[in-house]
Amino acid sequence: MRLTHNLIKEMPKLSRPRERLENDGEKALSTHELLAILLRTGPKDSSAVDLSMSLLASFEDLYYLKTASLEELMCVNGIGRTKAIEIRAAIELGSRIALATQEKKGQVTSSHTIGKRLIKEMKDLQQEHVITLFLNTKNEIIKKETIFVGGLSQSVAHPREIFRGAVRYAAARIIVAHNHPSGNPTPSDADFAFTKRMATCGELMGIELLDHIIIGSDSYISLKEMGAI
Structure with missing residues (x-):
């Protein structure tokens, strides 16, 4: 049986996603930990970590999470309209960042x-x-x-x-x-x-x-x- 904490504040401080990112860097975090930082809070008597794991379990992989609509996201218990909008915004921002290139301001020839x-x-x-x-x-x-x-x-x-x-x-x-x-x-x-x-x-x-x-x-x-x- 998986051991969970009802609230992130009940977790050991160094195990909390935000503190882990600050101390260890974002690449050290699992997908559900990164998602928990975006979600911030979970439903009553549950943590953002629990909610993030529930959200990921509702979709087969990140690709299907990426393509999920607001309505599909809101079908997950604990994801209301506000969180669904924030998730869609984060996904779109990530897509734009992935396409971003470094602007060149000319080439030095001499x-x-x-x-x-x-x-x-x-x-x-x-x-x-x-x-x-x-x-x-x-x-x-x-x-x-x-x-x-x-x-x-x-x-x-x-x-x-x-x-x-x-x-x-x-x-x-x-x-x-x-x-x-x-x-x-x-x-x-x-x-x-x-x-x-x-x-x-x-x-x-x-x-x-x-x-x-x-x-x-x-x-x-x-x-x-x-x-x-």
Whole structure:
């Protein structure tokens, strides 16, 4: 005979679905535990875990649960209209997530191409902006982020801020760019030092610094083309 708990609050804390997900991650949970989190509560004198197991037992497998109508879901004791709607919404959201793809924002073919593009975007900025382009293995831009906006003459951007994003987006390579509000893109000693730090961090993490581009009012300088990377 299966041992059940009438209420989730009566279960040992570390055995409760929400706590298990928080401690062990969602992949460690069974299907009925994941479903119990969505259901939240069960009918009188029963838990969301019991209700989730009853719901799954009413359908042969997840495919038939996926295709169940509101009326079919409501035939399960403890599933009212509100819970049935929430289940249908969760199923549809899961389907849309499964079809979602990572948006690409163009492909980097050369420093010249990306430099010209960034001139148009950054030449009129009155403050210094540090941006990062995150690339996949095909050099497609999967994300572009402004990492720092600072004063006219200094930048406090730190490599950890940039590589945090690189790890988050699973980037294979990155391009860092910043503008000189003065309009003169000539690199400073600080620019060279920052580039060296970025390249070193990239080597340690296995994420290549493809280029560091400095944008002026009508021109750019690529530190890779200069041989600094």
